[in-house]
Amino acid sequence: MKDAIDAGIRAALDAAQQSGALDAFDIADTGIERPADPANGEYTSTVAMRSAKLARKAPRAIAEAIVAHLPEMGGVDRVEVAGPGFINFHLSKASANDVFNQVRAQGADFGRSTFGGGTKVQVEFISANPVGPMHIGHGRWAALGDSLCNVMEHAGYDVQREYYINDHGSQMDVFGSSIAVRYLQLVELMGEGATLDEAKEALVADREASLDEAALAEEEGREADAARFPFTAAFNDALGGNAYGGDYVVDLAARFIELDGDSLAELPDDERIASFRERGYRMMLDSIRETCHEARCDFDVWFSERSLYVPDEDGKDAVHRAFDQLAAMGHTYTTDDGALWFRSTSFGDDKDRVLVKSNGEYTYFASDVAYHWNKFQRVDHVIDIWGADHHGYIKRVDSACEALGYPGRFEVLLGQLVNLLRGGEAVRMSKRKGTMVTFDELLAEVGCDATRYTLVSKSSNQMIDFDIELVKRQDNTNPVYYVQYAHARICSILRRAAGVTFEQAQELGMDEVAQMAVGSRADVSLLVDETEAALARKLSEFSSLIEASARDRAPFRLTHYAEELAAQFHSFYTVCHVLPREGYPIDEDLSRARLAACDATRRVLALTLSLIGVSAPERM
RNA sequence: GCUCCUAUAGCUCAGCUGGAUAGAGCGUCGGACUUCUAAUCCGAGGGUCGGGGGUUCGAAUCCCUCUGGGAGCACCA
Numbered sequence: 001m002k003d004a005i006d007a008g009i010r011a012a013l014d015a016a017q018q019s020g021a022l023d024a025f026d027i028a029d030t031g032i033e034r035p036a037d038p039a040n041g042e043y044t045s046t047v048a049m050r051s052a053k054l055a056r057k058a059p060r061a062i063a064e065a066i067v068a069h070l071p072e073m074g075g076v077d078r079v080e081v082a083g084p085g086f087i088n089f090h091l092s093k094a095s096a097n098d099v100f101n102q103v104r105a106q107g108a109d110f111g112r113s114t115f116g117g118g119t120k121v122q123v124e125f126i127s128a129n130p131v132g133p134m135h136i137g138h139g140r141w142a143a144l145g146d147s148l149c150n151v152m153e154h155a156g157y158d159v160q161r162e163y164y165i166n167d168h169g170s171q172m173d174v175f176g177s178s179i180a181v182r183y184l185q186l187v188e189l190m191g192e193g194a195t196l197d198e199a200k201e202a203l204v205a206d207r208e209a210s211l212d213e214a215a216l217a218e219e220e221g222r223e224a225d226a227a228r229f230p231f232t233a234a235f236n237d238a239l240g241g242n243a244y245g246g247d248y249v250v251d252l253a254a255r256f257i258e259l260d261g262d263s264l265a266e267l268p269d270d271e272r273i274a275s276f277r278e279r280g281y282r283m284m285l286d287s288i289r290e291t292c293h294e295a296r297c298d299f300d301v302w303f304s305e306r307s308l309y310v311p312d313e314d315g316k317d318a319v320h321r322a323f324d325q326l327a328a329m330g331h332t333y334t335t336d337d338g339a340l341w342f343r344s345t346s347f348g349d350d351k352d353r354v355l356v357k358s359n360g361e362y363t364y365f366a367s368d369v370a371y372h373w374n375k376f377q378r379v380d381h382v383i384d385i386w387g388a389d390h391h392g393y394i395k396r397v398d399s400a401c402e403a404l405g406y407p408g409r410f411e412v413l414l415g416q417l418v419n420l421l422r423g424g425e426a427v428r429m430s431k432r433k434g435t436m437v438t439f440d441e442l443l444a445e446v447g448c449d450a451t452r453y454t455l456v457s458k459s460s461n462q463m464i465d466f467d468i469e470l471v472k473r474q475d476n477t478n479p480v481y482y483v484q485y486a487h488a489r490i491c492s493i494l495r496r497a498a499g500v501t502f503e504q505a506q507e508l509g510m511d512e513v514a515q516m517a518v519g520s521r522a523d524v525s526l527l528v529d530e531t532e533a534a535l536a537r538k539l540s541e542f543s544s545l546i547e548a549s550a551r552d553r554a555p556f557r558l559t560h561y562a563e564e565l566a567a568q569f570h571s572f573y574t575v576c577h578v579l580p581r582e583g584y585p586i587d588e589d590l591s592r593a594r595l596a597a598c599d600a601t602r603r604v605l606a607l608t609l610s611l612i613g614v615s616a617p618e619r620m
Numbered sequence: 621g622c623u624c625c626u627a628u629a630g631c632u633c634a635g636c637u638g639g640a641u642a643g644a645g646c647g648u649c650g651g652a653c654u655u656c657u658a659a660u661c662c663g664a665g666g667g668u669c670g671g672g673g674g675u676u677c678g679a680a681u682c683c684c685u686c687u688g689g690g691a692g693c694a695c696c697a
Contacts, residue, residue, distance in 0.1 A: 031639090033636090033639080034636090035639095035640075036635095036639095036640080036643085037640075037641090040640070044640090046638095046639060049639075049677070049678080052677065053676095053677085058677090059677070063668095080642075083639090083640045084639085084640075084677070084678075085677090086639080086640070110676090126681050129697075143696090164696070168697095169696085169697050170696080170697075171696085171697050172697095174697095194629075337695090339695060341695095350622080350623085350693080353694095353695095354655075354694090356695085357695040358695065359695080361695080363694095363695065363696085363697090364696070367697095387691090388624075388625065388690085388691050388692080389691060389692060390692080391623075391624045391625080391691075391692060391693095392623070392624080392692050392693050393692090395623085402656085414624075414625075415691080416625060416626085416691080417661090417690085417691075457633090458632090458633070459633090459634090461624090461625050462625085462626075462633080463625085463626080463689095463690065463691090465632090475659065476645090476646080476659060476660085477645085477647090478648055478659090479646095481646065481659055482645085482659070482660090484659085485657080485659050485660075486660090488657070488659090489656085489659095489660085492656070492657055493656050493657090496656060497656085528689055541636090544636075545636080548636050548637095549636095551637095552636085552637085554636095556634095558633090560633090560634060560635095560644080562644075563644075564644080567644085567645095569661090570660055570661065571660095571661070573656080573657095573660080573661085574652090574660070574661045574662080577655085577656070578656060579656050580656095581655065581656070582655080583655070584655070584656090591675075606650045619657090620657075620658070
């Protein structure tokens, strides 16, 4: 319809200019919008205001001239000039309500567009290091990333979801060493007669107490007395303060005791560390994979950083291919100490960046250069989702992508961080005090629907205070249930109209139930109530919502839309009875038309929820 | 010192790349179930869009500047 109006206005402009009613001028955009106030019609054009300067005429006069030359347009009932020069288009009921039929015909394909033009886009997100469990922040990237991928797919992009596994750097050794020290401490305690559980408890209690002491010392402005906590002190000494201290490391060490007994205590240090590093890595990665799946977020590619250092059939690894490409363009140099540098200042970075350290080790950035080079061998466009704490890293990676020959094809979606609260209090990670909240624990306690809905519902550049007690509430303060309730209500009406029970509907599927309820045809022009018009208007916004959400990388808009659509339905439900009942006789054709409107609403609610990874229950 | 995000109703946030009288939810107050799911609906109240300049037919939106809040500025990963 929008295209038809655009064409009509252009034709009218031509005609008006030829007849001499308007001076000759070109306008790029006819400025077609949907008025906020329905009294102003279904569509409006701001073309008269936009062209006032070019036409050297008052906007209202231009608008009048255009309207006078407007060709006959099917589905348009009435055109008027309003306000400073808006041209408002009022559609006929049949035309405005046709969206109900379109939704029912297109089903889950409703709102699909070719906006993305099939561009191959890779979205990389979460990418938590495989040295610990996922936390709430990773959960936000899961909700944001997966929803963005869904909406971009719906908007016509060819999307690949990727998780980057940082399994190469020295943090992997630190991880292995951390487990190893805990393992030896457990072995020692058990050698003194403790059970495994007692030994674990001793280590965890020692750590908790030392954290409390550190906090207290900080408060009192004195040095903490570390010697009072022998296991923690020994742990920190052994690893030079560079350690993974979380309680889950004690759990991992205990698991290895269960698997191997104390047999690894006899091994040389490096062998023991390597064993724990590799096996701990696998366990963590498996658990991350499982948590992602629980969050309904599954990846196409799990990309290992180590693979960047594996030579291909020509004997060269990705890191050196990327280095070669940079060197060929003259973007690298070597300093006297032997370090290899990337001249990122050529691309606007504050300082040049080290790729290979003077001691011969590769930096994390070297991996990232190679990784992004590799990405561009596979896709046209790259979107990385990063936490706001990494924003200082954007310029150098962007510089590298440009230097490698892929300018303008790299993009970072920066997400602000999440504060985890419970009843208004910041949650401190402490397993012993029962406040350790990993993302899988959060999903189990709160549920995936409310968690994902809440995490995706704010713009990615807004901070989120995630209060577990608030998100858990199943009442009207929680918008996810408001939307789901609208869906469940519709399903109930359709079941009743079709004469089937909930169980039968489960068997048949709601699409089939709706078909039974509505029948083969429905005359939607019978829907003349204000609330019905509002419902049609909201549904017809869906395709532009998809495009805007994909374009702006802003899936949070889907939640607002879902709430608006649900609200329109609830209003409609209150005013318009769908099924005839005692005391409320309803014409059969009108009832059928309303059932069609219900079904269309149900489908779009379900579709919108599915795009953000939230279920659409058929009964609540 | 520099960089990024942010400031809109009591609270949490929208405002679709500059459009008509700035919206929604929660909270407050007042109404609506013998009736298709009341996890609902209807109504009322609530605003110097952080301050100050500028751009133009028109600014919450764009530009400059000041202020408050959050995050970051490694041959760490």
